[in-house]
Amino acid sequence: MQHTCSVLLIDDEALARDYLLHSLESHADITLCYDHCAEKAVTLALEVAATVVLVDLRMPGTDGFAVIRNLRADPRTENLPIVLLSSEQDAEIKVQAFAAGANDYLVKWPDPRELVARVRYHSGACVARRQRDEAFASLARSQEELRVSQAALHQAQKMEAIGQLTGGVAHDFNNVLQIIGGNLQLLKLIGGVNDNARARIDTALAGVERGARLAAHLLAFARRQPLQAVVIDPSVALTEMEDMLRRVLGPQAAIVTDIAPQLWSTAVDPSQLHNVILNLAINARDAMPGGGTLILRARNVPQGSPELAEVGDGDYVMIEVADTGKGMPAEVLQRAFEPFFTTKPTGQGTGLGLSMAYGFVKQSGGEILLKSKPGEGTSVRIFLRRSSQAPVHDEDAAVTALFGGVETILVVEDEEAVRDATAGLLSALGYQVLQAPDADHAARLVEGGAHVDLLFTDVIMPGKMSSLELAELLRRRQPDVQILFTSGYAEGVLAHEGKLDPSISLLQKPYNADVLSARIRHLLRRRKAA
Numbered sequence: 001m002q003h004t005c006s007v008l009l010i011d012d013e014a015l016a017r018d019y020l021l022h023s024l025e026s027h028a029d030i031t032l033c034y035d036h037c038a039e040k041a042v043t044l045a046l047e048v049a050a051t052v053v054l055v056d057l058r059m060p061g062t063d064g065f066a067v068i069r070n071l072r073a074d075p076r077t078e079n080l081p082i083v084l085l086s087s088e089q090d091a092e093i094k095v096q097a098f099a100a101g102a103n104d105y106l107v108k109w110p111d112p113r114e115l116v117a118r119v120r121y122h123s124g125a126c127v128a129r130r131q132r133d134e135a136f137a138s139l140a141r142s143q144e145e146l147r148v149s150q151a152a153l154h155q156a157q158k159m160e161a162i163g164q165l166t167g168g169v170a171h172d173f174n175n176v177l178q179i180i181g182g183n184l185q186l187l188k189l190i191g192g193v194n195d196n197a198r199a200r201i202d203t204a205l206a207g208v209e210r211g212a213r214l215a216a217h218l219l220a221f222a223r224r225q226p227l228q229a230v231v232i233d234p235s236v237a238l239t240e241m242e243d244m245l246r247r248v249l250g251p252q253a254a255i256v257t258d259i260a261p262q263l264w265s266t267a268v269d270p271s272q273l274h275n276v277i278l279n280l281a282i283n284a285r286d287a288m289p290g291g292g293t294l295i296l297r298a299r300n301v302p303q304g305s306p307e308l309a310e311v312g313d314g315d316y317v318m319i320e321v322a323d324t325g326k327g328m329p330a331e332v333l334q335r336a337f338e339p340f341f342t343t344k345p346t347g348q349g350t351g352l353g354l355s356m357a358y359g360f361v362k363q364s365g366g367e368i369l370l371k372s373k374p375g376e377g378t379s380v381r382i383f384l385r386r387s388s389q390a391p392v393h394d395e396d397a398a399v400t401a402l403f404g405g406v407e408t409i410l411v412v413e414d415e416e417a418v419r420d421a422t423a424g425l426l427s428a429l430g431y432q433v434l435q436a437p438d439a440d441h442a443a444r445l446v447e448g449g450a451h452v453d454l455l456f457t458d459v460i461m462p463g464k465m466s467s468l469e470l471a472e473l474l475r476r477r478q479p480d481v482q483i484l485f486t487s488g489y490a491e492g493v494l495a496h497e498g499k500l501d502p503s504i505s506l507l508q509k510p511y512n513a514d515v516l517s518a519r520i521r522h523l524l525r526r527r528k529a530a
Contacts, residue, residue: 005030005123008050010067011085012036012059016108020054023112030119038062042074050080051123054106057086057093065100072101079129081122155334173211174488175415177510181208182421185513189428205512212510229364232270233391234298234317234384235263241274245281245296252291253284259298265391266317266384268364276357280321280380283354287325287378295322301383308383311367315386322379328372336370357382403517404429407453407524411435412442412470413486414461418509422456425513426520439465446474452481454523459487459506482523486511 007030009020017034024030033048038059045053053071057064064084071077083104084097094105103122106115184201187193193201238259245255277296284294297320301307308316328336337358354370361368361382372378409431413419416437423433434450436442440463446452455474457467465473471483488509507519 004051005119006049006051007032007054007119007123008041008045008048008052009034009054010036010038010041010044010059010064011054011056012038013056016056016085019109020115023115024119027116030116030123038064038067041067042070042077045071045077045080051126052081052083052119054083054085054119057084057088057097065096068097068100068102079126081126083118083122170488172488174509175418177208177211178488179415179417179421181205181212181510181512182418182425184208186421186424186428189425189513208510209512229267229269231265231267231387231389231391232273233263233265234319235259235261236391237270237273238277238296238298238319241277242296244278245294248278248281249285249294253288254293256293256295257297258295260300262300263298264300264315264317264386265389267387267389268384269360272360276360276382277319277321279354279357284321284323284325284378287323287327292324292377295320297322300386310369311383316366316383317386319382319384320379321382322377324377327374327376327378329374333370333372354380403521404431405521405524406430406432408432408434408451409454409456409520410442410445410450410452410474412437412439412455412457412461412467414438414458418458422516425516426456429513429517431520437461438463439467439470442470443473446477452478453527454482454484454520456484456486456520459485480527482527484519484523 007020007024009017009032011017011034014034014036017032020032020034024032031048033044033050035044036059038055039062041053041055044050053067055064055067062070064086068082068084071080071082081103082101083106084102085106085108086093086097087108089107097105104118106118109115110118184205188198188201238257242255242257249255281294284292288294297318299318299320301316301318303313303315307318308314336354338355357380358368361384364384366382366384368383369381370378371381404426409426411419411423411426411433412435413422414437419435419437423435426433434445434452436445438461439457442455442457443465452474455471457470459467461467467485471485474481474483482505484505484507486507486509505519505523507516
C-alpha cells in the first residue's frame with residue numbers, strides 16, 4: 001500500500017520550491033509545503049504532519065544545522081527524517097550534517113527521479129516507524145484493558161464464591177438460631193420461671209435476634225434472601241426516614257436532604273431499602289467522628305444521562321448517601337463491598353453494612369457505585385430501575401399481641417429440634433398440631449384424611465416431594481387451606497430472580513412467637529373471610 005508523502009521544504013529561496021514542484025508534479029502521492037522561515041520548522045512539521053523534511057544548509061539567521069538540532073530536540077519531531085540540501089559537495093559538511101542528526105545529504109539539484117526515490121524512501125521509513133509505535137501503543141492499551149478486565153473478573157468470581165459460602169452458612173445458622181430461640185420462647189410461654197430466669201431468657205433471646213440480623217446481612221450480600229418487592233414512591237420512603245437518621249447521626253452531624261420533586265416509582269423491598277440507607281448513615285456517622293454533613297439525595301436519571309455510563313441503559317431513580325468524612329484510600333475502596341472487611345477497631349463494626357447494600361441492590365436489579373478519596377468524604381449512589389406502575393400504598397401492619405386459636409396446623413420440618421420447638425409453641429397457643437419430617441410424610445397424612453386449616457412448612461427438605469408440590473396437593477384436596485412457608489435460605493425455590501411472588505407467604509427463620517402467631521392469625525382470618 002502506497003502512503004502519501006508529506007514533504008516540508010525549508011529554504012530561503014523560492015526557486016527551490018519551484019524546482020521541487022516541477023519535479024513532483026506528476027506524483028500525486030507526494031504533497032509539498034514550503035516556508036522560508038527556519039525558526040518555524042517544528043511548528044510547520046507538526047501542522048502538515050510531515051513525513052520528511054528538506055532543509056537548506058545556507059540560510060540567513062538559523063542555518064540548516066540549527067534546524068536539524070531544533071527538530072531533534074523536540075520529542076514530537078525527534079524521529080522525523082531530515083534531508084540536508086547544499087550546493088557544496090564537501091565531505092566535511094556531510095560529516096557535520098550527519099553528526100547534527102540528518103538522515104541524508106543532497107547536492108542541489110539532483111535528478112528528479114533520484115529526488116523522488118529518496119523522498120519516498122525516507123517518508124516510507126517514517127510512516128513505518130509511526131505504524132510500529134502505534135501498534136506498540138495499541139498493544140500496551142490492550143494489555144492494560146485485559147489486565148483490568150481480568151482483575152474485574154477475578155473480583156466478581158471472588159464475590160460470587162463468598163456469596164455462595166455465606167448463603168450456605170446463613171441457612172444453617174438460621175436453623176440453629178431457630179432451635180435456640182424457639183425453645184427459649186417456649187420456656188417463657190409455658191411459664192413457671194422466676195423473674196431472674198425470665199431476665200436471662202430475654203437476654204438470650206436478644207442474642208438470637210442479633211444473630212438473626214447478622215444472618216440477614218449475610219444473605220443480603222449473597223443475594224440469596226427472598227425480596228418482597230412492591231412498587232413504592234421513593235420520596236415518601238426517604239422523607240419518612242429523616243427523623244430516624246437524625247437520631248442515628250446525633251447532634252454533631254447535620255443532615256441535608258435534596259429530594260427532587262416527582263420522583264419516579266420503583267419496585268423494591270421497602271424494609272430492605274430502609275435497612276440499606278440506615279446502614280449507610282451509620283457508616284457516614286462513623287466516618288465523621290468530629291462532626292460533618294450527611295447528604296441524602298434522590299433524582300430521576302433518564303436513559304442516556306452521563307451518570308449512567310457505569311450503570312446501563314434505561315430510566316433509573318438515583319438515591320445517594322454522601323458524607324464529608326475522612327474518605328477511603330484506593331486499597332480500602334477496592335475491598336469495601338467484601339463481607340467482614342472493615343477498618344473499624346475490633347468490636348465497633350461487623351463489616352457487613354456495605355456488603356449487604358451491594359447484595360440488596362444487585363438482587364433488586366439495580367447498580368451501586370462507591371466513590372471516595374481520603375479527606376474528601378464518601379458517596380454511595382444506588383440506581384434502581386424505574387417502574388411503570390403506580391406506587392402501592394401498604395396498610396400499616398399493626399403489632400398484635402401473642403394470640404392463639406383452636407384450628408389444626410400441619411408443621412412440616414426436617415430439623416427435628418426446630419419442628420419440636422415450633423410444635424410446642426403452637427400447642428401452647430391452643431392449636432391442634434400435626435407434625436411431619438418431610439413433604440412425603442405430610443402428603444400421606446393428608447391423603448389419609450387429616451383435616452388441615454393451615455400448612456406451616458419448611459421450603460427446602462429431603463424427599464421425593466417438594467414443599468411446593470405438597471402445598472398444591474393440599475390445595476386440591478382442601479381448597480380453603482392456608483399456606484405459610486418458612487426458610488432460612490430459599491434461593492431458587494420460591495423466589496424468581498430473587499423476588500417473591502406477592503401471593504406467597506414466607507416467614508423467615510429465625511422467627512419469634514409473636515411474629516409467628518400474628519402471621520398465622522392473619523392467614524386464618526383471611527381464610528374465614530373468604
